[in-house]
Amino acid sequence: VDDYRIEREVVIEAPPTVVWRIVTEPDQITRWFADHVTLDAVPGAQGCLVFDHPDRVSTVADLVVERVEPPELFSFRWGHPEGEVPGPENSVLVEFTLTPAGEERTLLRVVERGLGLLGWPAVDKDHYRREHLSGWERHLGRLAELMWQGPGSRPTA
Amino acid sequence: VARTRITTDGVNQEARDAMWSAIGDPSRRRVLDLLVHNSEVTASWLAGQVPFSRQAVMKHLAVLERAGLVSRHRRGREVRYRVEPDRLDAATRAMVEVARDWDGRLAAIKRLAEEAHADAEHP
Numbered sequence: 001v002d003d004y005r006i007e008r009e010v011v012i013e014a015p016p017t018v019v020w021r022i023v024t025e026p027d028q029i030t031r032w033f034a035d036h037v038t039l040d041a042v043p044g045a046q047g048c049l050v051f052d053h054p055d056r057v058s059t060v061a062d063l064v065v066e067r068v069e070p071p072e073l074f075s076f077r078w079g080h081p082e083g084e085v086p087g088p089e090n091s092v093l094v095e096f097t098l099t100p101a102g103e104e105r106t107l108l109r110v111v112e113r114g115l116g117l118l119g120w121p122a123v124d125k126d127h128y129r130r131e132h133l134s135g136w137e138r139h140l141g142r143l144a145e146l147m148w149q150g151p152g153s154r155p156t157a
Numbered sequence: 158v159a160r161t162r163i164t165t166d167g168v169n170q171e172a173r174d175a176m177w178s179a180i181g182d183p184s185r186r187r188v189l190d191l192l193v194h195n196s197e198v199t200a201s202w203l204a205g206q207v208p209f210s211r212q213a214v215m216k217h218l219a220v221l222e223r224a225g226l227v228s229r230h231r232r233g234r235e236v237r238y239r240v241e242p243d244r245l246d247a248a249t250r251a252m253v254e255v256a257r258d259w260d261g262r263l264a265a266i267k268r269l270a271e272e273a274h275a276d277a278e279h280p
Contacts, residue, residue: 006259008259008260008263009263010263010264010266010267011267012266012267012270012271013271013274014270014271014273014274015274018270018273018274018277019266019270021273022266022269022270022273023266028269031265031269032262032265032266032269033262104274106270108263108266108267110259110262110263112259
């Protein structure tokens with residue numbers, strides 16, 4: 001499948017059980033992601049992330065939990081059209097993998113992949129359109145780095 | 158609280174899907190790279206630069222054209238292709254933005270988890 005894939009990772013000085021709580025508990029998720037979170041870490045559960053903005057109305061992203069394997073794997077899908085069941089054809093998958101990396105240390109990896117940046121609040125297309133065009137090589141180089149050669153990323157094809 | 162729901166609607170969603178699939182394929186990205194560095198070229202010229210057939214080049218160009226990343230222009234008897242800068246720029250910027258957002262979130266998770274762990278060990 002021709003899709004995009006962004007993979008980022010970080011080493012955390014805490015065991016996976018601690019990291020797991022930060023990644024999956026609504027009260028914790030509001031501290032690093034959305035302003036309001038409704039989420040049950042149960043496969044198939046529907047939830048939502050609400051993002052507040054100072055100058056415009058809040059945005060809501062519906063999500064459906066996909067895999068819950070504590071303390072190793074947590075994933076959800078979002079960006080699907082309202083009223084549809086999210087799947088590989090109509091949504092973006094966000095997957096967190098927690099791997100023990102020594103004594104009380106965790107490698108946390110997030111992979112986001114899908115057929116587009118559906119449902120991504122930070123991506124303001126109008127803003128990009130208005131911006132002056134610049135730096136082909138820089139953009140393309142950065143894109144290649146992110147998609148195929150970036151830290152922790154792997155080829156998609 | 159007034160809210161706008163983030164969903165996707167027919168035309169826009171199709172356009173975005175097309176764009177991301179178009180740049181997700183390494184061979185196609187090679188064709189795109191060549192177009193970026195050479196202002197207006199023919200399919201035959203492109204085929205001479207890549208290790209795959211002219212037929213494959215034509216297929217990639219068709220996908221890129223559907224995604225709005227490339228446009229076709231007739232010059233006398235020749236058909237030439239060129240990139241649509243605004244469109245490609247938007248795609249690459251959006252991608253960079255997503256990765257940067259995740260870097261920020263992972264850094265926040267790291268800080269929170271390490272604080273929670275330290276608190277548990279030294280209450």
